[in-house]
Structures are given as structure tokens and as C-alpha cells.
Amino acid sequence: MPSKVEGWKSEAYGNEVREHILEFAEEGWDAIPEDEHDAWFERFKWWGLYHQRKGQESYFMMRIGTPNGVLEPGQLEVVADVADEYARGPVDNPEFGGAVCDWTTRQSIQLHWIKLEDIPDIWEELEAVGLSTQQACGDSWRNIVGCPVAGKDTEEFIDAWPVAEKLNERFKGNEDHTNLPRKWKVSVTGCSEGCGQGDINDLAFEPAVKEIAGEEVKGFNVRVGGGLARKEPRFARSIDVFCTPDEVGDVAGACSTLFREHGDREDRFNARIKFLVDEWGTEKFRRVLQEEFVDFDLRSAGEDLRDEYTYNAGDGEHGDHVGVHEQPDGNYYVGLSVLVGRMGADDTRELARLADEYGSGEVRITQRQNLIVTDVDSDRLDAFLDEPLLEDYSPDPHPFMRGSIACTGTEYCSLSIVETKNRQVRYARWLKENVEVPAGVEDFHIHLSGCTASCAQPQIADISLRGMKTRKDGEPVEAFDIGLGGGLGENPQFADWVEMRVAADEVPGYVENLLAVYEQRRRDGESFREFIARHEEDDLNGLAEPEETSYEDPYMHNTKMTWYPYADEDDMSASPAPTNGQGEPLPSDD
Amino acid sequence: MVTSVHQLDDGAWVSVNDSREVNVSDLWQLARSDFCGCEQADFLAEGFVEVSAAAGRVEARIAGRCIACGEEGVTDWLELGRADPESGEFRSVVPESVHVPDRRRRLATPE
Ligand code: HEM
Numbered sequence: 001m002p003s004k005v006e007g008w009k010s011e012a013y014g015n016e017v018r019e020h021i022l023e024f025a026e027e028g029w030d031a032i033p034e035d036e037h038d039a040w041f042e043r044f045k046w047w048g049l050y051h052q053r054k055g056q057e058s059y060f061m062m063r064i065g066t067p068n069g070v071l072e073p074g075q076l077e078v079v080a081d082v083a084d085e086y087a088r089g090p091v092d093n094p095e096f097g098g099a100v101c102d103w104t105t106r107q108s109i110q111l112h113w114i115k116l117e118d119i120p121d122i123w124e125e126l127e128a129v130g131l132s133t134q135q136a137c138g139d140s141w142r143n144i145v146g147c148p149v150a151g152k153d154t155e156e157f158i159d160a161w162p163v164a165e166k167l168n169e170r171f172k173g174n175e176d177h178t179n180l181p182r183k184w185k186v187s188v189t190g191c192s193e194g195c196g197q198g199d200i201n202d203l204a205f206e207p208a209v210k211e212i213a214g215e216e217v218k219g220f221n222v223r224v225g226g227g228l229a230r231k232e233p234r235f236a237r238s239i240d241v242f243c244t245p246d247e248v249g250d251v252a253g254a255c256s257t258l259f260r261e262h263g264d265r266e267d268r269f270n271a272r273i274k275f276l277v278d279e280w281g282t283e284k285f286r287r288v289l290q291e292e293f294v295d296f297d298l299r300s301a302g303e304d305l306r307d308e309y310t311y312n313a314g315d316g317e318h319g320d321h322v323g324v325h326e327q328p329d330g331n332y333y334v335g336l337s338v339l340v341g342r343m344g345a346d347d348t349r350e351l352a353r354l355a356d357e358y359g360s361g362e363v364r365i366t367q368r369q370n371l372i373v374t375d376v377d378s379d380r381l382d383a384f385l386d387e388p389l390l391e392d393y394s395p396d397p398h399p400f401m402r403g404s405i406a407c408t409g410t411e412y413c414s415l416s417i418v419e420t421k422n423r424q425v426r427y428a429r430w431l432k433e434n435v436e437v438p439a440g441v442e443d444f445h446i447h448l449s450g451c452t453a454s455c456a457q458p459q460i461a462d463i464s465l466r467g468m469k470t471r472k473d474g475e476p477v478e479a480f481d482i483g484l485g486g487g488l489g490e491n492p493q494f495a496d497w498v499e500m501r502v503a504a505d506e507v508p509g510y511v512e513n514l515l516a517v518y519e520q521r522r523r524d525g526e527s528f529r530e531f532i533a534r535h536e537e538d539d540l541n542g543l544a545e546p547e548e549t550s551y552e553d554p555y556m557h558n559t560k561m562t563w564y565p566y567a568d569e570d571d572m573s574a575s576p577a578p579t580n581g582q583g584e585p586l587p588s589d590d
Numbered sequence: 591m592v593t594s595v596h597q598l599d600d601g602a603w604v605s606v607n608d609s610r611e612v613n614v615s616d617l618w619q620l621a622r623s624d625f626c627g628c629e630q631a632d633f634l635a636e637g638f639v640e641v642s643a644a645a646g647r648v649e650a651r652i653a654g655r656c657i658a659c660g661e662e663g664v665t666d667w668l669e670l671g672r673a674d675p676e677s678g679e680f681r682s683v684v685p686e687s688v689h690v691p692d693r694r695r696r697l698a699t700p701e
């Protein structure tokens with residue numbers, strides 16, 4: 001029997017939902033029939049609107065999908081303006097203030113506290129400069145990711161940006177691919193370093209070369225079935241297919257049609273394509289693809305470049321895109337570290353101005369929640385680097401600030417177990433002040449996710465933190481499972497989960513102790529990942545002790561039970577939600 | 591009225607009559623359960639796997655972990671609360687008090 005969600009989707013989904021949203025917005029929150037809330041909020045996701053958690057009813061997270069993370073000249077300024085005007089909640093966040101933009105691990109943008117009534121105006125402003133929220137959430141083609149410096153990279157094998165752009169044009173709003181069994185995440189990588197993170201996507205195009213009619217042709221090998229969620233992490237698996245850049249669209253369409261037809265619509269927990277690949281194996285997947293979904297002969301895989309992959313490979317060579325790098329055209333791109341990917345509207349607007357003044361106005365979002373200003377003229381580079389804003393968003397950050405990623409967590413997210421971003425900011429600052437960085441380490445990846453959905457991609461970090469609870473002196477407190485030694489590269493590796501249910505205020509002490517052990521016992525030139533890999537799983541458990549330190553954690557107290565963790569009056573009953581278009585509480589009927 | 595229940599957002603919460611009622615991240619005390627070896631499991635709810643309702647009684651199987659012993663898994667059927675058959679209004683049980691999971695779902699139509 002198809003799931004309830006499938007029933008709702010079959011009644012209305014995709015493009016048509018927009019008209020309904022516009023009507024509801026016109027009339028206000030109460031216009032959504034009370035017994036249809038669940039169905040409509042499921043459908044809203046397709047248009048990038050995800051309802052915020054309990055206690056925040058009537059407010060939405062809005063996701064803007066920026067293919068390959070590319071913000072064209074003029075777009076970032078509009079994002080800043082929209083955030084400033086519409087993304088303000090009833091209470092400010094103590095670390096970040098009132099109106100913020102989140103740069104996400106899939107090169108998208110998230111705004112919070114969006115009111116239904118404002119959506120038509122927001123869409124108008126965004127769409128006027130070519131930005132869109134279409135398919136940013138929901139069961140369809142999500143934002144396409146890739147190497148964030150595609151087209152600007154000296155290590156480029158093939159420029160993947162036009163390929164991603166074409167996929168975006170073809171599959172956004174495409175009725176044949178509107179209603180898939182589950183989300184569909186695609187990555188296109190063209191560089192020889194593996195920055196597209198194809199391994200953790202549903203469908204990945206990775207650089208490869210193949211001899212066709214006596215000629216070496218550059219193109220892509222195809223992998224399917226990656227993903228991190230639900231304690232069922234999978235790396236994408238090769239299906240032995242090569243395609244030229246021109247063939248990517250047809251092959252991608254065939255894969256997504258196969259998913260549409262064969263993905264599990266009865267059990268959403270089993271719906272992602274990774275489970276179909278588990279069930280079928282890659283040979284059957286390829287056979288069905290060939291027999292039922294393409295009308296040309298699939299090519300066998302070409303020679304890939306995976307042995308050259310350096311991105312997040314654990315040797316410190318190419319952990320991210322932070323810093324100053326020359327482009328093939330002699331200009332520079334400057335990667336800026338944005339701690340936990342969150343930036344206030346004013347800073348965002350200032351960055352847009354700087355990008356315009358010193359570069360082409362283009363800004364790009366990375367899969368490490370950072371920003372890149374591209375096309376900076378070599379003559380103006382030093383002046384750009386002297387800009388005051390770059391003190392806060394540094395191209396040369398401290399290793400702990402640089403490597404910190406955090407998801408949304410209990411601030412807004414229904415699935416969360418613990419507070420995330422503010423805590424990770426405090427962790428990073430404390431580590432910077434108190435912990436010696438092991439010699440040679442410039443970039444140390446700590447990824448913090450509020451639950452097993454793994455939006456912060458914890459399994460591919462040096463240190464992985466995943467939200468949990470434990471008891472301290474009998475009282476429940478927020479906690480983390482700790483994993484070690486994950487990363488990508490030629491042979492990607494998921495973290496081993498080695499310490500379970502560590503109270504949140506003992507995590508910094510654990511990291512301190514662990515790094516001291518690493519410094520003491522590492523072999524010559526051994527990276528942290530290699531050091532972890534050398535140990536048996538049993539020996540990793542207890543390698544270092546969790547410990548209370550001078551670090552103080554204001555969020556120990558089960559922040560999910562509040563309506564907003566940072567409100568003075570944070571009790572669920574003190575929530576103003578649901579509210580009207582002015583943010584005033586609506587009368588409740590009980 | 592017929593009580594309508596679903597788990598939504600990947601099991602993040604249970605909706606009863608289109609109102610968000612029960613969330614993940616609560617600790618449930620489970621007695622006489624096969625969930626783990628503990629006399630009383632101190633169970634962190636991480637995701638609602640199945641839900642059902644019959645005669646206003648809302649039940650679910652929940653994925654999560656006993657934070658005392660570390661055992662992970664999915665519980666047997668737990669009563670989450672009751673919806674008034676007339677008004678539809680839902681009264682939740684108190685997770686922190688003691689619950690006894692039941693291997694069989696009472697009556698109920700699955701979700
Ligand atoms: C049903 C609940 C959710 C699930 C199961 C879920 C799961 C995931 C997963 C698995 C990823 C990326 C890793 C991968 O592809 O394997 C991801 C990305 C992300 N999620 Fe969630 N997520 C959920 C809800 C939310 C909500 C409510 C928010 C924020 C309010 C959020 C924020 C993010 C962010 C920031 C990313 C990276 C950006 C992107 O997808 O473009 N997630 N999510």
C-alpha cells in the first residue's frame with residue numbers, strides 16, 4: 001500500500017502547488033484547512049518551504065537552491081535584503097543576531113522564520129534576479145552540487161559547471177521527474193581532486209576519460225546510491241557507465257526515471273535509491289537501466305581519476321577551498337571561512353558589495369558551508385584581503401574555526417535531538433583558545449549533526465559528533481556520540497563510532513585529550529586520519545577520555561523542549577506561534 | 591470522528607488529527623520490555639517508525655536507544671495518548687512516567 005505521503009502527492013504535487021501557496025499567502029495562515037495541514041506542508045517542501053519545529057508553527061525555513069553553489073553577480077545582495085526584511089524571528093539568536101543566512105552542506109541557502117504571508121513578495125524578489133526555491137526540498141531533483149570552483153580551477157579536468165547548469169535547466173520543473181519516491185541528490189564533478197563529494201550523493205558524475213573511436217574523450221563515470229542518513233551510510237557505487245558531457249542529461253534522466261518507477265513508495269524509510277542499489281546490486285541496476293530506460297547503448301566505464309583525489313582525503317593537502325588561489329585566467333579566487341555556515345544579513349550585504357568591487361560580483365557556496373569570492377583582479381588582491389570583513393570571515397582561519405561544520409539542530413529542526421550551531425561556535429572558540437594544534441595540521445574537520453539524518457555530514461570528518469542524550473547526576477542532558485577518522489579521497493571512509501553518549505560539556509575536553517594522544521603517539525608525518533585508521537576499533541574506544549574543562553555549555557538542558565532555545569522565556573507555552581503576517585500571535589481555539 | 595494519525599518528516603513527530611503532538615528527543619521509561627537488558631529502559635526516542643490508532647488510542651513503535659545500556663533498536667507498540675472520539679482532542683501520556691510496550695498492536699489499522 002502506498003504511504004500516506006504518496007497519497008497526498010498524487011493529489012497535488014510539483015509546480016501546481018505554487019498556486020495554492022500563493023492563495024494561502026493571500027488569505028493568511030488560517031486559510032490552510034486545519035485537517036489538511038500535514039498534506040500541505042508535505043507539498044510545500046517541493047517549493048523549498050519546510051515547516052519549522054513544534055513551538056514555531058506558521059514559520060517556515062526557506063531553502064534557495066543555487067546549482068553548484070554559484071551565486072551570479074547581483075544575487076547575493078538580494079539574498080541579504082530578503083533575509084534582512086523577512087527572516088527575522090520573534091527573538092534574536094545570541095551568537096548571530098536577528099536575520100541570518102545559512103550556507104548549507106549542499107551548496108544551498110537557508111533562511112528561517114519565513115511567514116506564509118511574505119512568500120509571494122520573497123519569490124518576486126528572488127526570481128527577479130534568477131534565484132529559485134523550486135525543488136529545494138521534497139521528493140525530486142534537489143540542488144545539484146559540484147566542485148565549487150568549477151571553471152575557475154587550475155586542477156580542472158573538465159568544466160562541470162555548464163553540465164550542472166544544463167541538468168538544472170532540464171530537471172527543474174520537469175513534470176516527468178516531479179514526483180519521485182524520495183529526494184534525489186545529484187553531484188557533478190569536473191576537477192581531478194574530487195571536490196564534488198559524489199560519493200555521498202544519490203547520483204554522481206565523476207571525471208573520467210575513455211577511448212571512443214580511437215580518440216581519448218573526456219567525460220564522466222556514473223555512480224549511484226550514496227547517502228549518509230539514518231545510520232545507513234553508503235558510498236555511491238559504480239554502475240560501469242561512462243558518458244560524454246553531451247550524454248549526461250540523458251543518462252541522468254534515465255537514472256531518475258528508473259528511480260521513479262522502481263523506488264519504494266510504500267515505505268519512505270526504504271525509499272532512497274541507496275536501498276534499491278543494495279537490493280539489486282550494480283549489475284542488475286545497469287541491466288534494467290539499459291533495457292528499460294535508455295534507447296542507446298550505454299558505454300562501459302572509462303578510466304577515472306580517483307587515485308588523484310585529494311579533497312578531504314585526510315592528508316591535509318586539499319581539505320577545503322579556503323584561502324587565496326590563482327585561477328587559470330590569472331585572477332584569484334578567495335575562499336572565506338564562515339564558522340558553521342551562518343552569516344548575518346548585514347555581513348552578507350557587505351560581502352556582496354566587496355565581491356562586486358574587487359571581483360566580478362560572483363560568489364560561490366562550498367559544501368563546507370563556506371563562501372568563495374571569485375575573479376579577484378591580481379592588482380586588487382591585497383586591498384581586498386585588507387577589508388575589515390575578512391577579519392571575521394578569514395581566508396586564513398585557525399584550524400579549528402576552519403574545519404567546523406554544524407547542521408540546523410533544535411533551533412528549528414523537528415528531527416533534532418540537540419542544539420548545534422551555537423554550541424559548535426563555542427566549541428571552536430574554546431578549542432582555539434585552549435588546545436594546541438598538532439604540528440602540521442592546518443585544517444581539522446569536526447562535523448556536528450543534531451541527529452542521525454546527518455545533514456552536517458558527520459561521517460566524513462576527522463571527528464564526528466551526532467546528537468544524543470545522557471544523564472548527569474540523574475538529570476537528562478544533551479550529549480554526543482563521537483566518531484573518528486572519516487573522510488573522502490580515493491578510498492573514502494566513514495567514521496568509526498568510538499565514544500557513545502558523551503555529555504555535551506565534556507566533548508571539548510575529549511578533543512583536547514585525543515589530540516594530545518595523537519601528538520604523542522603518531523608516527524612521522526602520519527595524518528590524523530591515518531593515525532586513526534592504524535588502530536583497531538576496540539583500541540579506539542577509550543583512546544582518550546571525555547572530561548569537563550573550563551568550557552561552559554549553556555544548552556545542556558534539553559533545548560528541544562523549549563519553543564526557542566535562546567528565548568528568556570523559553571517554555572513551550574511562551575511561544576507566540578502561530579502568528580499572523582505581522583508576527584502577532586493568532587488566537588488559539590483551546 | 592475517526593482519529594487520523596501519521597508519522598511525518600522522516601519519523602520526527604506524530605500528527606494526530608493534523609496537529610503535531612508527539613516529538614522525537616523525549617526520554618521514555620520502559621518497563622517489562624524486551625528492548626534491552628535493563629530493568630527499566632531509559633529510552634531516547636529518535637524516530638517514529640509505525641503509528642496506528644484504534645478507538646482513539648494512539649500507538650507507535652519508536653526507533654531509538656536506551657541511554658543506560660546503549661542498546662539500539664525499535665520498541666514494541668507503545669501508547670502515545672488518546673484522542674477524544676468526539677472532539678478529536680489529543681491527550682498525550684507523560685513519556686517520563688513508566689510505560690509497558692506491547693508486542694501486539696491493539697486492534698488498529700496500520701499507517
Ligand atoms: C525529515 C527530516 C530531515 C531529514 C531526514 C534530513 C536529512 C538530510 C540529509 C541526509 C542531508 C545530507 C546528507 C545526505 O545527503 O546524505 C541533509 C541535508 C541538509 N539538511 Fe536535512 N534533513 C531533514 C530536515 C531538515 C530540516 C528541517 C532542516 C532545517 C530546518 C535541515 C537542514 C539541512 C541542511 C542545512 C542540509 C544541507 C543542505 C541541503 O540539503 O541542501 N534538514 N538533510
Ligand code: SF4
Nearest residue numbers: 407413416450451455
Ligand atoms: S542532522 Fe538532524 S538535527 Fe541536524 S538539521 Fe538534519 S535533521 Fe535536523
Ligand SMILES: [Zn+2]
Nearest residue numbers: 626628656659
Ligand atoms: Zn537498557
